Amino acid sequence: MEQIIAGQTDEELKKAYQEMLDGYMAHPEQGEWYAIWLMTGQDGVQVGDLCFKGRNEDGSVEIGYGIKDEFQGQGYATEAVRAAVDWALKQVGVLRVEAEAELDNTASQRVLAKCGFVPNGIIGEEGPRYERLQSQ
Structure with missing residues (x-):
């Protein structure tokens, strides 16, 4: 993660990755x-x-994702998010997965x-929050 952070030119991503690294350092048992998770094509x-x-005590986890510009619109995000969410909801204690999407990011x-x-009616730092419950 340190190498990814050092090579990152987007300041928002650099900050997000650093927060993840800090979270890992505080909770290495929840790595x-x-x-x-890197997404690759065939x-x-x-x-x-x-x-x-991170994983919250209330049984929620938040997911974030991004696709490089030249690969957008090809289904990579949908495939990866679906797989990651399905995996997360099978983990003991996870009741829901949350995400945020900026208002203009249709x-x-x-x-x-x-x-x-x-x-879910909540506005987060990056825009409206969405959730997927375990029973869906």
């Missing part, structure tokens, strides 16, 4: 909830990444809808 080229932002909102997320 999978602070890891950066040819092995990295198309984006995905992460969980592509991300569509990904969340395709993956069974619904708005």
Whole structure:
């Protein structure tokens, strides 16, 4: 993670990755909830990444993801989010997965809808919050 942070030029991503690293350092036994999961195409080229932002005591986990511009609109985010959410909801104690999408990021909102997320009425730092419950 330190190498990814050092090589990151986007300040928002650098900050987010540093928060994940700090979370891992505080909770190394929960490493999978602070890891950066790289998304690659069938040819092995990295198309984006995905992460969980820690595991909360209330049974929730938050997911974040991004696709490189040249690979957007090809279904990578939907496939990766669906797989990660399905995995997360099978983990002991996880009751729901949450995500945020900026108001003008309709592509991300569509990904969340395709993956069974619904708005929960809360506005977070990055925009409206969505959730997918374990029973969905």
